[in-house]
Amino acid sequence: MAAAAGVSRATVSYVLNGVDARVSDETRERVLKAARTLGYTPNAMASALRAGRTSVVIFALPNWPLGPALGEFLSGCVTELDRLGYTPLVHFVHASGPDGLQKACDRVRPVGVVAPSGDLPPERIEALRGNGTHGFVLMGRDPVPGVPTFILDQNRVGAVAIEHLAERGHQRVLALTPLDPQLGDLGEVRLAGAQEAAERLGVTLTHVPADELQRGLEVEPTGVYAFNDELALGALDALPDGVALIGTDDSPAARLSHPRLTTIRFGGQDNPARIASTLHAQIAGETIQEPVINSTPTVVQGETT
Amino acid sequence: MAAAAGVSRATVSYVLNGVDARVSDETRERVLKAARTLGYTPNAMASALRAGRTSVVIFALPNWPLGPALGEFLSGCVTELDRLGYTPLVHFVHASGPDGLQKACDRVRPVGVVAPSGDLPPERIEALRGNGTHGFVLMGRDPVPGVPTFILDQNRVGAVAIEHLAERGHQRVLALTPLDPQLGDLGEVRLAGAQEAAERLGVTLTHVPADELQRGLEVEPTGVYAFNDELALGALDALPDGVALIGTDDSPAARLSHPRLTTIRFGGQDNPARIASTLHAQIAGETIQEPVINSTPTVVQGETT
């Protein structure tokens, strides 16, 4: 490449990295033309080696059920990170082996990582810091000291649902959960939150896996809380008239259903932007002012409650 | 590191890469211990630079609606690739800028790429080949000459749905589509396939966006084909008794709904494994025998048709 343009490798580097002060217009033109002709792309491995860092940000996705809400959130994060000049890539934690995230980080040396707090313990973070990873955002229920954390309080989701039903006078409530082990840990926390709220508010909560819906109806509930919108929609037709129903996720389908489903929306629109900028600030070496990003669940009122 | 173990860098490299023939047991032990003590991790950038290739496989995800079916497929691909020793990472094509995939490939120099055929034209593939990318699997409607292709015939999905309804004697059918622009291109192709099949079979097909379901019912359809299961479930309660309903995706919620939803399952269980092994073979320099991986949609019979 340098030879093709008749200049030194150094000059090529300056041109391609926009250090304009250093090269004459004429030389720059020649280099750019040669680059185009040859289809030259700088070797990112080499420059990463030299610089001691890549532009990659790994988003470690835990075993969450893939749906519209998650898609929107992920897309948002990717878009923001891309805008800031990073190369965001999603790693499926549960689908790789036990040390999948660890291995992925060792192999791409990301400059930043977004990961569930459970998958990235403090000692790993320390190890990564020494390897060129400078930005961290954890996702979890509780704040992690010293590391910016995106609070996803599934516990609260369950509580909000029950509070909503209780406010409307429902005393016997069914909690409808997917069979899918995917919702596993996530679901347990939600259920616990719902249970707590139920006790607090004097609501009788019966937990029923989705495939036993019919059996659950024997307790003659006045309200049903489904752990996701699909489940709610699937139950809608089977529920006796007058039984209230609230789903979770605010999926597009919930907005389009007849009757329109009441559901729970998780988190604000600007969370992806805040996650991205938190990462960016850390990587730039700034101190983070707000180490906690809160995601509050809110009820989206429909016609089913 | 080499110094800490009192050996040369070469020896460290051999030990950590399992070239056992070269080092004595005693030396190996010493090196491994030192590595553990120091928390030493080989710099993958350096070794990638040296080797001319990384272990990363980029899976370029187009603007498909995220749901359980896609999740299963993606997880499958990731698991298989991981098993083969690669580092699979998912790139959200639509969420990055226009040349997002290009940029991502330039920055991580993946050894393999799985991408929609529309996002990876032949000239790009050629360029990538020169940059250390040796495995390609395209996803699209039609085979691409010279490149293994995973055939996703959305056209056929639409046709299968209409055929299923026609077989059961339905002559007036509603096609219920999401508003979501996400399904855009994908949806158009499906609709076209359904339209063709309808004409062929003498079925009257009316296309209605999901938010106009009520208006669609004025044509008094005897069957409804929804472009995804969530939409189908959302409509279930609103449809008059006796109207047949078929969804798309075979989502868990469809299996759990009451009545159980008839739906369309897309593709076989072993597609991820075939995609992974096709990539693997190419990277190993083998010639691919079966350059086309077919994904045939099949009806999953429920109680709604």
Added chain:
DNA sequence: TTGAAAGCGCTAACAA
């Protein structure tokens, strides 16, 4: 305004 050269951390060929 430009070139020469060092060095990022690793691996593989060659020497001992």
Added chain:
DNA sequence: TTGTTAGCGCTTTCAA
């Protein structure tokens, strides 16, 4: 069985 060394492609300092 182990050490020495060249060189992967880049950026950046120093010299011209």
